[in-house]
Amino acid sequence: MGQTILDGATAKKALGRLMESYKHAHYYLNFGTDVELMVAAIISAQTRDEVVNLLTPELFKRYRAVNDYAQADEKELAGYISKVSFCDAKAKNIIKTCRIIMDKHAGRIPRSMGELLELPGIGRKTANTILINAYGIVEGIPVDTWVIKLSWRIGLSGSKRPEDIEQDLMGLADRKYWKTLAYVLKSHGKAICQSQAPLCSKCMVKDICLRNGVKQSR
Ligand code: SF4
Secondary structure, eight states: OOSSSSHHHHHHHHHHHHHHHHOOOOOOOOOOSHHHHHHHHHHHSSSSSHHHHHHHHHHHHHOHHHHHHHHOOHHHHHHHHTTSTHHHHHHHHHHHHHHHHHHHSSOOOOOOOHHTTTTTTOOOOHHHHHHHHHHHSEEEEEEEHHHHHHHHHHSSOOOHHHHHHHHHHOOOOOHHHHHEEEHHHHHHHHSSOOOOOOOOOGOTTTTTTOTOOOOOOO
């Protein structure tokens, strides 16, 4: 079997080039408040950003504060997000989460990883997303499907488990880059390292990337 992971110095070089190429990469869901961010992030699991961004304007008009969601009718809330996968489960989680925030946190979204992870529908990826984008608190790196795919392809991590990948990336990238790294990888995935046939001939890391699992490229 060939090499599946880059040595540290080469992996850092690849990350450096990607960070440089996608300097303006940023979080991709629209929100105005921390509550909106939390709700959008919960809704976005296994759903395309474009779909979430299309439905949130109406949703955010109907429900504004944590308490609005805590008191929401589950069926009505699910109706607002019916275009996303698992809308019933997500509506249930949003309501439960907001009730806990009202009861245990005086209506304010907690600002620590430990407390966020106690809320239904919130895993490490969503918790990192909320901490970084709502409060500027950087504890880790949100690992979404693009991060998993590209970390494996390029050879930044030898694992496909989000927890391991997060640790590997945290070891490779300076802390100042943790905020945007996920969005850099996503931007690269959308622009060049596409799912089916990546555009390797145009890629800024083509001389470094291990192309793990890439069967067809352009
Ligand atoms: S486009 Fe090709 S060379 Fe570039 S990161 Fe993706 S698989 Fe690697």
